[in-house]
Amino acid sequence: DVKVTQSSRYLVKRTGEKVFLECVQDMDHENMFWYRQDPGLGLRLIYFSYDVKMKEKGDIPEGYSVSREKKERFSLILESASTNQTSMYLCASRPGQTYEQYFGPGTRLTVT
Amino acid sequence: SQQGEEDPQALSIQEGENATMNCSYKTSINNLQWYRQNSGRGLVHLILIRSNEREKHSGRLRVTLDTSKKSSSLLITASRAADTASYFCATDLTGGGNKLTFGTGTQLKVEL
Numbered sequence: 590d591v592k593v594t595q596s597s598r599y600l601v602k603r604t605g606e607k608v609f610l611e612c613v614q615d616m617d618h619e620n621m622f623w624y625r626q627d628p629g630l631g632l633r634l635i636y637f638s639y640d641v642k643m644k645e646k647g648d649i650p651e652g653y654s655v656s657r658e659k660k661e662r663f664s665l666i667l668e669s670a671s672t673n674q675t676s677m678y679l680c681a682s683r684p685g686q687t688y689e690q691y692f693g694p695g696t697r698l699t700v701t
Numbered sequence: 702s703q704q705g706e707e708d709p710q711a712l713s714i715q716e717g718e719n720a721t722m723n724c725s726y727k728t729s730i731n732n733l734q735w736y737r738q739n740s741g742r743g744l745v746h747l748i749l750i751r752s753n754e755r756e757k758h759s760g761r762l763r764v765t766l767d768t769s770k771k772s773s774s775l776l777i778t779a780s781r782a783a784d785t786a787s788y789f790c791a792t793d794l795t796g797g798g799n800k801l802t803f804g805t806g807t808q809l810k811v812e813l
Contacts, residue, residue: 619799620799620800622800629805630805631789631803631804631805632744632789632803634800637799637800639799645798647800677741679743679744681743681744683799683801685799688749689734690734690736690744692736692745693743694742694743695741695742695743
């Protein structure tokens, strides 16, 4: 079975801190994604990567950056956390186009 | 912008009844997928229907796709309390690269 893991289930950070969210998948998928999920807004794509060291902006990249140094790992970075980045963050991977996505369990981030 | 819009936003039924959720989208797709999310967890893929298919079944799930109306429906038959979750449609857009676009979801509650 495909497994996507995220480094934390719950995280509390202070405004202005640099925050790293880590995601690892074990099925050699080319594509990895970071979403945030907020009530009433569904899933919104922040960034995605289709290969090592490649990244593309999603719908809401402002305030975020990403890193993909190895195929299995995709990191989301909040350079200076703000309270409006309090959200559920979901990582996903996908083997290629026309296939389904596999999601991690999510990280609920609270910025105070 | 949201490509997929689910209807209704919330649905409450009794155990044993059928639940129907609808999804509308705006542009041409390669396929449409349905996902389920239990409270506070990641999404789990349920079923994928390709643009040249009209109907697909998986256990108690039945999905239809009408590309002329740009709409899909998910039917859960003989619902159980364990089906209580949020359900999302996701579209794989033609020329959209490797990313899916998710709707805002339908919250299903199945009561005993």
